[in-house]
Every structure is written in structure tokens, then in C-alpha cells.
Amino acid sequence: MAKYSYITEEGLNKLKKELEYLENVERPSISRQIAEARDKGDLSENAEYDAAKEAQGMLEMRISKLKETIINSRLIDESKLDTSKVQIFNKVKLKNLNNNSVMEYQIVSESEADLKQKKLSISTPIAKGLLGKKVGEKVEVKVPSGIIKFEILEISL
Helix, strand or coil: CCCCEEECHHHHHHHHHHHHHHHHHHHHHHHHHHHHHHHCCCHHHCHHHHHHHHHHHHHHHHHHHHHHHHHCEEECCHHHCCCCCCCCCCEEEEEECCCCCEEEEEEECHHHCEHHHCEEECCCHHHHHHCCCCCCCEEEEEECCEEEEEEEEEEEC
8 A cells, every 4th residue: 555745846846856867877887886896706705796786776676766756746736735723734833942942844745854944854753743733732742852832933835
């Protein structure tokens, strides 16, 4: 049974671009490395050949995973998103009530998650705890380090 992933058009394009790069640049490069290592003779004691074959296996696994993610992706029309309560693709401004710090995250699918860009995966404990909540609500979220209390300050697109 396929697991669907909701994604933005930008996120889907990024995945397609990475797949194209892996198939058209990385795959031929590794094939050349395998051919060069094979030309050096005895394959049973050829570390270069073994390394290239292992790299090829990892690459093919990544390509397969990307293809599966793309096939099972469902585009979200961001113009139809609601900001009355927290849902996927909303930006949420939070106040950590434990230390009074304010932060803002966008809740995204797992394939688009990137903490450096403040994109939080929907499968994280914090995102799960925020889903369906409204501005002004206080939420207690259980994380590996304990319980964090948040107040939702703002929800936007």
C-alpha cells in the first residue's frame, strides 16, 4: 500500500531536479568508474571496483526512493490553505513558554523538511502537537528531552 506525501510544487520540482541529476550525471560517472576499475585486471582484489560497485548500489537505491516519493506525491494548492488553525504548509509563529524564545516554522512533508530553512516535518512531535490548534492556544508537546510548552502566536501561509 502506497504512503502518500503532500508536497508543494516547489518541493516536487526540487525532487525531480535531483532525480534528473542522479540519473544523467551521477549514474554515468559511476559506470565510468566501474569500467576503469574493471580494466585494471583481477576484480577479486580490486578495492576501486568494490567501492564503485557499492557507490552504484547506494545511488540506485536513492534513485529508486526518489522515484517512489515522486510517484506517491500529491500536490497541494497553497492558495486554498486555511490559516484559522495549524495544518500542513502553514507557517506557525510560536513562543516557547519554557524560555520565552519566539520561533517560526513552516510545517511541511517529510521530503521537504529542512531545519536550516525552518521547514519542520509534519511527522515530528512538535508539528503533530500543533496540528489543528488555533492562534492563542497553549500546547504541551512531548519531545525526547521532556515536555515543551508553546503558545501559538500567528498562523500564516
